[in-house]
Amino acid sequence: MRILTLPAALAAFALALATAGCATAQEACPTAAAYRVKPVDGDTFHVEADFTSPTSRLDLFYFPIADRPQGQAESIRNVHAYGDDGQPVELTYVGEGGWETQSGEAVSRLTYEVRADHDAADWNQGGPGMDEVATRFDDSYFFAGHAFFLIDYDAPACPVTVEFDVPQDWNIVAPWEMDGRTARAANPWNLGQNAFVMGPAKPSQAVLSGLTINMLISSGADEIADGISGILGSVPQTYMDFFGGAPGDRYSVFVFTDTMSDGGAFQNSFAMRIATPFSPADEIVWSHTLGHEVMHLWIGAGAIHSTDPESTYWFTEGFTDYLTIKLMYQSGHLDEAMLKQRLANILRRYEIAKRRTPDATLAEAGANKQENWELVYGGGSLVALLLDATVSAEHPGMFRDMMRDLYEHSGTAYTPESLIARMDASTGGEASRIVDWVNSRPDANAIRQRLLPLGLDSARFGFDEVYVDFAECGEADCVPAFLAKPEPD
Ligand SMILES: [Zn+2]
Structure with a gap:
C-alpha cells in the first residue's frame, strides 16, 4: 500500500527531477550513464558503469533493518572506481547507502558486485518488505533498481542504458525501453525507481x-x-x-x-x-x-507527485484509495455490496482517526504515516469522496476533469500549496473548503447530513461501526450518479 519515501539523503534531489523526462529533453540529452550487468558464480552479479558526467557520490536506497543495519548496501562487494585517466580513485562507503570519494575526486568508471542474498534477511522487520528491495523469483532474480544500481542521482536527467550480458534463456522483465538485451531508462531516477527481474521466468x-x-x-x-x-x-x-x-x-x-x-x-x-x-x-x-498500486502509476509514483511527499500523503494515498474503489466498481470488479462496504470503510477509518490522531491535520499526519494510517488513508479518502460527491451534484464530470488537469500538469512536482491551488482552480475553491472541513473533525452525524442529499446514506454505531446505503431511488442497488460508470465521451 505504500509509495516510496525518499531516504533523507536523496530527498533534495527529487525536487529537481521530473518524473519520466519528456521525449524532447531526452533527444537533447547525451546518455548520463551506461551500465553492464553480468551474472558470475552463484548468486553474484558483476556490474560495470561508465558515467558521462564524472561523479563523486553514488547511492543505493537505504532501508536499515535489524538483520542489516546498513540495509541494501550490505549486499554490495568489491567496489572499485576509476578516474577518466583510468587510474584508480578511492571510493569509500560513508553509511546510509552512500559511497563518496574522499577528496572530491571524480569517478568516471565503476565496477562492483551485487550478491543476491537479500532473502536471508527479514525486510518486514522495520523495512518496507522484500517487494521494495530484492528477492529470488522462482529461478530468477527480482530487484528494485535502487537496491542494485549505484546511482548518481545528481546526474543530468538524461537516459541511462543497461546492457544485460545474461544467458540466452534469460529474460529481462522491466518497464524500460528494451533494444535486445539493452535497457534504456529515461533518467537515473527512473533507473533506480523501477523494479526488474532477470532470469528464465517468462x-x-x-x-x-x-x-x-x-x-x-x-x-x-x-x-x-x-x-x-x-x-x-x-x-x-x-x-x-x-x-x-x-x-x-x-x-x-x-x-x-x-x-x-x-x-x-x-x-x-x-x-x-x-x-x-x-x-x-x-x-x-x-x-x-492490486488496483491501488496500479493507481499509483497516475498518483504518487508515476505522474502526480509532490516536492513534499509526507505533507501530501493524504492526497496521494487517500485519492488513490478512493479512485481505486470507484473505478474498480466501474470496471466491474466490485459489486454494489462490496462498493458499500468499501465506502463504509472510508467513513469508519475517519471515525477511528478522530480517536487515534485527535490533533494533527491531514498534512501533518503524513510525517508519521504508519501511526496515523487512519487519518492519512481514511481522512484523505473522505476528502476525495466528499469532493467528488459535492461538485458532481452540480457539475457531473468536474471531479474527473480536476484529476485530469492535475495529471496533465504533473511533469513538474507539486508543492503542497500548488497542489491544492490547482484543485481549487478546477472546483471553485471546493477542494480547500473540504480539506478544512475534514480537518475540523466533523462528527459522524454532520458527515451523514452532508452525504445524504448527495445519494449516500450512512449510519454510525459506537466509534467503529459504519454502514452505508444508497439513498436516492429507494431501490437496493441504486448507485449514486457520481460513482456510476459515466456515459462515453
Ligand atoms: Zn498506496
Whole structure:
C-alpha cells in the first residue's frame, strides 16, 4: 500500500527531477550513464558503469533493518572506481547507502558486485518488505533498481542504458525501453525507481490501448494468476479512460508470495506480495491492493507527485484509495455490496482517526504515516469522496476533469500549496473548503447530513461501526450518479 519515501539523503534531489523526462529533453540529452550487468558464480552479479558526467557520490536506497543495519548496501562487494585517466580513485562507503570519494575526486568508471542474498534477511522487520528491495523469483532474480544500481542521482536527467550480458534463456522483465538485451531508462531516477527481474521466468502480457503491461507471477501464486490477469487486463483501461491517458507506454507488474500481503509502487512498475494460503476473503484484499498500486502509476509514483511527499500523503494515498474503489466498481470488479462496504470503510477509518490522531491535520499526519494510517488513508479518502460527491451534484464530470488537469500538469512536482491551488482552480475553491472541513473533525452525524442529499446514506454505531446505503431511488442497488460508470465521451 505504500509509495516510496525518499531516504533523507536523496530527498533534495527529487525536487529537481521530473518524473519520466519528456521525449524532447531526452533527444537533447547525451546518455548520463551506461551500465553492464553480468551474472558470475552463484548468486553474484558483476556490474560495470561508465558515467558521462564524472561523479563523486553514488547511492543505493537505504532501508536499515535489524538483520542489516546498513540495509541494501550490505549486499554490495568489491567496489572499485576509476578516474577518466583510468587510474584508480578511492571510493569509500560513508553509511546510509552512500559511497563518496574522499577528496572530491571524480569517478568516471565503476565496477562492483551485487550478491543476491537479500532473502536471508527479514525486510518486514522495520523495512518496507522484500517487494521494495530484492528477492529470488522462482529461478530468477527480482530487484528494485535502487537496491542494485549505484546511482548518481545528481546526474543530468538524461537516459541511462543497461546492457544485460545474461544467458540466452534469460529474460529481462522491466518497464524500460528494451533494444535486445539493452535497457534504456529515461533518467537515473527512473533507473533506480523501477523494479526488474532477470532470469528464465517468462512474462505474460496485457495489451491495452496505449499501455502494454508485462506481468510476472511467481509459481507460488499460480492459483490466483487468472484473477490477477483479469484485473490487469481491464482495470488500467478504466483508469486510462478516467485520466485521458497513461504515463509512458509500458508497465511491469511482479507478484510473489510472502507471509503478509502488501505492495510497493515504483515509477512504471510495481511489486506485490500476497500472503498464502489463498482464500476468497484474501482475494478481496489483494484485488484492492492490486488496483491501488496500479493507481499509483497516475498518483504518487508515476505522474502526480509532490516536492513534499509526507505533507501530501493524504492526497496521494487517500485519492488513490478512493479512485481505486470507484473505478474498480466501474470496471466491474466490485459489486454494489462490496462498493458499500468499501465506502463504509472510508467513513469508519475517519471515525477511528478522530480517536487515534485527535490533533494533527491531514498534512501533518503524513510525517508519521504508519501511526496515523487512519487519518492519512481514511481522512484523505473522505476528502476525495466528499469532493467528488459535492461538485458532481452540480457539475457531473468536474471531479474527473480536476484529476485530469492535475495529471496533465504533473511533469513538474507539486508543492503542497500548488497542489491544492490547482484543485481549487478546477472546483471553485471546493477542494480547500473540504480539506478544512475534514480537518475540523466533523462528527459522524454532520458527515451523514452532508452525504445524504448527495445519494449516500450512512449510519454510525459506537466509534467503529459504519454502514452505508444508497439513498436516492429507494431501490437496493441504486448507485449514486457520481460513482456510476459515466456515459462515453
Ligand atoms: Zn498506496
